[in-house]
Amino acid sequence: MENVVEFKNVMKNFKGFSVNNMDLQVKQGFVTGFIGANGAGKSTTIKLMMNLLRPDAGEIKLFGLDYKTHEKAIKERIGFVYDGNVFFEGLNLKDIKRIVGPAYKRWDDALFYRYVEQFNLPLNKAIRTFSKGMQMKASLAIALSHHAELIIMDEPTAGLDPIFRRELLDLLQELMLDGSRTIFFSTHITTDLDRIADYIAFIKNGELVFNQSIHEVAENYALVKGGTDLLDRDTEQVFLHIRRTPTGFEALTDNRSNVKSLFGNHVLMEQASLEDIMYHLKGDVQHV
Amino acid sequence: MFNLIIRDIILQKKQLMIFIPYILFFILMGSPPILTFLVACIFIPFNAYAYDEKAETNILLNSLPYTRTEIIASRYLGAILYMAVSIGITSLALLVFNKMFTWTDIAIAVGLFLLFASLTFPLFQILKPGYISTVVLMGFILTSLGFLRMSRHLPEYAAAISEFMDTFSDPVLYTGAAVVVMAVYAVSWGVTTIIYQRKAF
Amino acid sequence: MQIIISNSSKEPIYEQITNQIKASILAGELQEGTALPSIRQLAKDLHISVITTKRAYEELEKAGFIYSIVGKGSFVAEQNLEVMREKKLKVIEEQLNAVITNSREIGLSLEDLQQLMKFLYEE
Numbered sequence: 001m002e003n004v005v006e007f008k009n010v011m012k013n014f015k016g017f018s019v020n021n022m023d024l025q026v027k028q029g030f031v032t033g034f035i036g037a038n039g040a041g042k043s044t045t046i047k048l049m050m051n052l053l054r055p056d057a058g059e060i061k062l063f064g065l066d067y068k069t070h071e072k073a074i075k076e077r078i079g080f081v082y083d084g085n086v087f088f089e090g091l092n093l094k095d096i097k098r099i100v101g102p103a104y105k106r107w108d109d110a111l112f113y114r115y116v117e118q119f120n121l122p123l124n125k126a127i128r129t130f131s132k133g134m135q136m137k138a139s140l141a142i143a144l145s146h147h148a149e150l151i152i153m154d155e156p157t158a159g160l161d162p163i164f165r166r167e168l169l170d171l172l173q174e175l176m177l178d179g180s181r182t183i184f185f186s187t188h189i190t191t192d193l194d195r196i197a198d199y200i201a202f203i204k205n206g207e208l209v210f211n212q213s214i215h216e217v218a219e220n221y222a223l224v225k226g227g228t229d230l231l232d233r234d235t236e237q238v239f240l241h242i243r244r245t246p247t248g249f250e251a252l253t254d255n256r257s258n259v260k261s262l263f264g265n266h267v268l269m270e271q272a273s274l275e276d277i278m279y280h281l282k283g284d285v286q287h288v
Numbered sequence: 289m290f291n292l293i294i295r296d297i298i299l300q301k302k303q304l305m306i307f308i309p310y311i312l313f314f315i316l317m318g319s320p321p322i323l324t325f326l327v328a329c330i331f332i333p334f335n336a337y338a339y340d341e342k343a344e345t346n347i348l349l350n351s352l353p354y355t356r357t358e359i360i361a362s363r364y365l366g367a368i369l370y371m372a373v374s375i376g377i378t379s380l381a382l383l384v385f386n387k388m389f390t391w392t393d394i395a396i397a398v399g400l401f402l403l404f405a406s407l408t409f410p411l412f413q414i415l416k417p418g419y420i421s422t423v424v425l426m427g428f429i430l431t432s433l434g435f436l437r438m439s440r441h442l443p444e445y446a447a448a449i450s451e452f453m454d455t456f457s458d459p460v461l462y463t464g465a466a467v468v469v470m471a472v473y474a475v476s477w478g479v480t481t482i483i484y485q486r487k488a489f
Numbered sequence: 490m491q492i493i494i495s496n497s498s499k500e501p502i503y504e505q506i507t508n509q510i511k512a513s514i515l516a517g518e519l520q521e522g523t524a525l526p527s528i529r530q531l532a533k534d535l536h537i538s539v540i541t542t543k544r545a546y547e548e549l550e551k552a553g554f555i556y557s558i559v560g561k562g563s564f565v566a567e568q569n570l571e572v573m574r575e576k577k578l579k580v581i582e583e584q585l586n587a588v589i590t591n592s593r594e595i596g597l598s599l600e601d602l603q604q605l606m607k608f609l610y611e612e
Contacts, residue, residue, distance in 0.1 A: 030539060050351050052489040075353040086348040088299060088339065095298050102291040103352040173533040198540035213540055218501065 004028045004150050004182045005049060010058035012048060019044055019206040022058070026150075026199075029179050031172065032211075033197035034186040035274060037282060041206040042186040043083070046154045049184070050080060062150070076105060079148030081139045083155045089128040093121060093138055104146035115141035132159045140168075144175070151175070153185035157192050165189075169196055190274035200274065204281060210254075223276050224251045224259055226267035238262055241280040252280035292354065292362035293369060296336045303335050311381050321382060321389035323432065325397030326404075328378040330428060332370040333363070333405065337412055341419075346489050360481045364473070367405050371398065395462065399469045404431060406476035413483040490519065490526070494535055502537055506545035507552075514554055514565055515573065525555060525563045 005026035012019040019041050026032050036042050047053040048060060051067045051074075060067065062074045087096045093116065101107040116123060119137040130138060136156060143151060151172075157165045173196055175181055187193065193200060193214075201211040212220070224239070228249050236242060238258045239251040252272060253259045259269060272280075297304070310331065314324040339345055340363075349359050375394060382389050408427055415423060492509050494502055513519045526534065528542040535542070546563055549555045557563045592602050 047489065052347060052350055054488070071355050072353040075351065078351075080351045082347065082351075084344065086344040086351070088345070091299070095301075098298050099291070099295050100348075100352065102294075103354065105353075169536075173536070176539055177527075177529045177533060179529060195536055196538050198538045214538060215501075215503075215540065215544060 002028055004063060005184065006059075006061045006064075007045075007048070008059040008061075010048060010055045010060060012044060012053060012055050014044075017041070017044075017206060019048070022206075022208050024201060024208055024211060026182060026184050026201075028182050029176075030198035031176060031183045031185075031196050032199040032201055033190075033193035034184060034201045034203065035188065035190060035193070035278060036186075036203035037278065038188065040203045042203060043154055044206070045203065046152060046186060049152060050078070051075075076146075077149045079143035079146065079151045081136070081143050081151070081153040081156050083158065085127060085130075085135045085139070087127050087138070087142075090126055092124050092126055093141075094123045096127065096138075096142065100142055101145075107146045109145075111147075112141060112145035115144055133161065133164050136160060136168075137164075140171075149181055151181070151183045151185075153183070155186055155188070157187055157189055165192065172196055190278065193274060202274075202277065202281075209281060217274075217277075218271060220254045220256060221272040221277055222253055222256045222259065223270045223272040224253055224263075224267050225249070225270070226263065230263060230266060235262060243280070252277065289354070289358045289362050289365075292349075292359065293366040295362075296332055296366060296370070299339055300332060300335050304332075307331055308377075308381075311378055315381055315385055315387060321387065321393040322397045322400075324382070325375055325378055325389075325394060326400055327428075327432070328374040329371040329397065329401040330404070331374060333367040334408075334428070336363075336366070341412070341415075343489060346487075350489060356484050356487075357481055360477070360484050363409060363480070364405075364477045367402075367409075371401055399465060400431075402469050402473050406472045410476055410480045410483060413480055413487065492531075492535065494537065503541050503545040503548065506531075506535075506542065507548045510545070510549055511552070511554055514568060519565045521565050521567045523565045525565065527562055 003025040005024065007022050007024040010019060010022040010024075017039075022045070024045070034042055034045070044053065048055055049062070051060075051071060063077060065074050067074060088099075091099075097109075097112060101109065101112070115121075119134075119141055121134060121138055121141060127135060127138065136159075140156070143153075157168060160168070169192065172183055176183065176196075197214060199211060199213050200217055202209045210217070226248060228244055231242065231244075231249060238255060239253050242249055242251040256269065259267065307328075311324065311328050314327055319327075350356065375398070379389070379394070404427070408423070411423065490510070490513060492506055494505055496502075498505065500508075510519070510525070519525075525531075525546070528546055529539055531542045532539045546555065546557070550557060550563075553566055554568070555563050556566045588602070597605075
């Protein structure tokens with residue numbers, strides 16, 4: 001089983017927003033970073049993945065299993081971290097552990113206390129009194145204490161200071177030493193992904209633009225700069241988006257070799273960062 | 289699933305401390321035993337709903353390895369379990385204060401509680417979060433008032449009612465009432481499960 | 490095994506890894522049969538993604554520098570140093586040809602070229 005998560009033609013309609021024909025695969029043993037602007041459908045996708053939302057059409061499978069028949073077996077194997085705190089605010093960590101722990105067959109108390117110690121979390125203080133970073137650490141400690149095979153996180157680094165963000169990435173890399181483990185996390189801080197992501201899934205207006213390995217992204221996408229005199233109706237076709245200025249143009253392409261054969265050395269081609277890609281694709285794609 | 293029922297106790301540790309004074313208040317006020325039993329039964333399950341109205345709670349429960357059917361089942365089974373415990377404690381308290389009560393009081397309180405739960409549980413799933421606590425409180429006050437009014441006006445209807453009831457023998461009456469209450473509870477359970485299945489979080 | 494990664498280099502990270510491991514093998518620092526760190530361990534140590542180290546090892550394997558045994562890891566392969574030397578010599582020959590062509594274009598004499606070469610070599 002190579003894909004831990006498999007979406008086939010998934011549709012979900014809301015008033016004024018919809019997820020359309022989504023085909024998404026998350027590969028086992030790797031970190032997939034899920035990027036997109038705010039409101040692009042990242043949280044909706046994660047909720048579909050967690051069965052908090054049910055698709056209007058299409059098929060969602062986790063570990064090759066269907067939620068209709070294997071809901072418990074699937075969730076047993078998932079560790080989740082959400083954007084906001086979902087734990088009872090008035091309770092302390094010890095009580096939350098008492099509620100959450102027995103839900104899992106493979107809950108590991110010793111492991112939980114090890115994370116609590118590692119993250120310096122107080123056991124007897126109400127979650128309400130925790131800072132954003134501490135709440136995140138608490139969610140993480142709970143998510144990691146039942147030997148989950150798939151860790152799903154919605155914006156885990158949002159609102160965290162740079163030091164803890166780095167610590168979190170270290171921890172995730174440590175988790176990845178176990179080759180059967182898979183991490184899927186959404187973020188709009190693309191620099192988090194430069195370090196640990198193996199695959200990047202990019203969503204825009206409820207549609208998956210691509211889901212490629214970081215190597216494929218680097219090989220396909222490029223930022224092209226050159227004089228505006230090079231642009232005409234035909235040459236523009238190789239670009240996804242063009243930004244013109246009096247001093248020249250900057251454009252995004254997903255086909256390096258086409259640009260090379262078309263313009264040769266007349267343009268400058270650079271590696272496009274994830275941020276460049278997100279920026280240039282923020283509006284509707286002009287061509288192609 | 290038992291964990292889901294136990295969850296209410298962990299969540300309500302603090303509220304449970306006022307459970308005893310709360311019962312004692314009703315006893316010392318000289319409320320009819322039926323009312324005392326009823327308010328005692330309502331305490332835990334309805335407090336639990338104050339937590340469950342939060343979207344976060346539902347996201348948490350539904351992300352854990354529980355099915356939606358189990359989450360609702362824990363509500364309905366938990367209500368019966370906590371009702372039994374509450375009745376035990378209340379009976380004890382009544383005995384301590386030397387107040388008289390009968391099995392009939394308990395039976396009627398149980399019946400009323402189950403009917404009240406049957407009506408409100410599905411309602412909670414339909415109402416928007418934030419309104420549930422209000423509805424619980426209003427529902428509770430209205431029920432209590434209604435019950436008190438009814439008991440005050442009872443003599444007027446007593447004749448008619450007793451005449452109607454006399455047409456049945458006692459065992460038939462009680463068994464019939466029990467069957468009706470259980471049927472309503474079961475239907476309510478089913479309806480709530482269906483509503484909950486379709487919810488999006 | 491020492492590997493130093495530059496995040497600002499134009500050279501892709503996986504290439505930096507393959508080049509440095511190749512160099513260590515050719516220099517004899519990594520002996521035949523030496524176990525390399527697992528791809529996951531190396532990724533963690535270098536603070537890079539697993540797929541990057543995986544690609545680096547794949548390239549090394551393709552080029553015959555290392556071999557992998559499922560469940561055991563990756564090891565330095567036996568290197569036929571004679572063949573390596575031949576290959577390198579061929580590359581050097583090609584590069585020198587290009588140098589000679591360029592020298593002729595600007596009329597640089599063999600003596601001057603040799604002198605320049607001597608100077609650069611000893612530097």
